Amino acid sequence: MNILVCVKYVPDATADRRFEDDNTVDRVGVDGLLSELDEYAVEQALQLKEKAGEASDGQSVEVTALCVGPEKAVDAVRKALQMGADKAIHVVDDAIAGSDAAATSLVLAKAVEKAGSEGGVDLVMCGMASTDGSMSVVPAMLAERLSWPQVTMASVVETQGDQVRIKRDGDTATEVIGATMPLVLSVTDQSGEARYPSFKGIMAAKKKPLETWSLSDIGVDAGEVGLSAAWTAVEDTTERPPRSQGEIVKDEDGSGAIALTEFLAAKKFI
């Protein structure tokens, strides 16, 4: 079984994230890393590989990390390799900068097709959202482009042959969803803690295959991607003024509860 895991390089959420003059996300001036939420997808892919390795019928699973992003994004790719992915593909091309979700899904779809040209791809795994754009739509768009089903927001993933079953915790119900591979699968942060790369993993990653593909390698015209080809345009970005700190009281013998209640009453919440 061949699993591709999409990994995104994002600005560190704990840093001061900002926009460039053209209203695109500053992906160079702010320290970046592998989107935390994609680590869960890498983890689940590795667990599927490990489970297959333990099974008696011994179906082998290969996990490939797939990243679309600037040169620095190779950091995210390496992290996935250090965690245990077998190999990686990094699609990098200056023309991609500023691409919206639709164009990103196009690049991913073409990369999936090329990756699958030998042996096929059975599963494309994604995190539940990126930590920068956080739209959560790329898995659906990618599935649409590939004409595949999508099963998303999984907290538990099980496979048997070409069948996938997931558990998803919705607002009003917990659902079990089934589908047949190939498909696009996204997992939530409830699916299980992502592993840290071990020293052995870090050393091994240096020798793992890492392919770099350009747009022409995957057959995408530069005019189909990037800021100028985006289907949406940001008009304006405004930093929200920081909230000013209000009154802080120390609770002494019940004074905190009284003060709190008075505040709530003054604001007419009672």
Added chain:
Amino acid sequence: MSEVLVLVDHVDGAVRKPTYELLTIAKRLGEPSAVFIGEVGKGAEVAEKVKKYGAEKVYVVDDAQIKGYLVAPKAEALQQVAEKVSPAAILIPSNVEGKEIAGRLAIKLESGLITDAVDVSADGGAPVTTQSVFAGNYTVTAKVTKGTPIITVKPNSAAPQESEGAGSVEEFSAEISDSAKGAQIVATQPRKATGRPDLNEAAIIVSGGRGTGGDFAPVEGLADALGGAVGASRAAVDSGWIPHSFQIGQTGKTVSPQLYIAAGISGAIQHRAGMQTSKTIVAVNKDEEAPIFELVDFGVVGDLKTVLPAATDEVNKRKG
């Protein structure tokens, strides 16, 4: 005036409040038309509800053949309605299902998609959206530049305004391909209702974190006294103290209530991402250095286990 399609948010034909918010926004952009994908027999009932908020037409798409499948068939149905009526825009509720339908639809129609709008206005007919990004630290305005604007709108983005529409029902027969029926819901276990307001719609939310030590009774007590919903931080959810559906933050819900009370929550960026656009923020925390205090309009440095129950008693007393 062009039609603006609104995908009806409903549970078995019971229309949910975000539908009325979307219809109210649709009226700013054109002539609201509701698209109800559900049981045909309930079409008239749904039309009665949505026409009060300005729906001129109600397209009813029978879901008998597609019920139990994930989003792909609904995206196909919506595509076919859109191709027939050439709407000025398509508005969809911003929840997991809505965003995935929108994602597929955007590719099908080769149209721009904007998600999680908190406001939509009309600039000479073209919708301009407002979004809150980077953990609520930035406000972004944007436009769709290709095709039919597809916009998913977060709950509470507009106050529903009553305005009588014709509400004429049109049955629409969509042709659903077999390939759209790839992902099937094989089992559903409904969650027990809490009797409290829905987190997405609540005006008041009281949330508990690690500081509760697993006992949510003080949090629930204050929430009930104030008529609010109960939320939680990721730490509380990861500890197994409360289900994930209560989680506020980056990987949970993003809420913007009138009043948000954080109890025993330190205020990591991931939590702030889900609540820092709340109108009024209050925190109760033992640790006076907790970053949550940087955001608050009012803070109490103290133990939630004594402060919350005492405040609950005091609130109940004042209510008489």
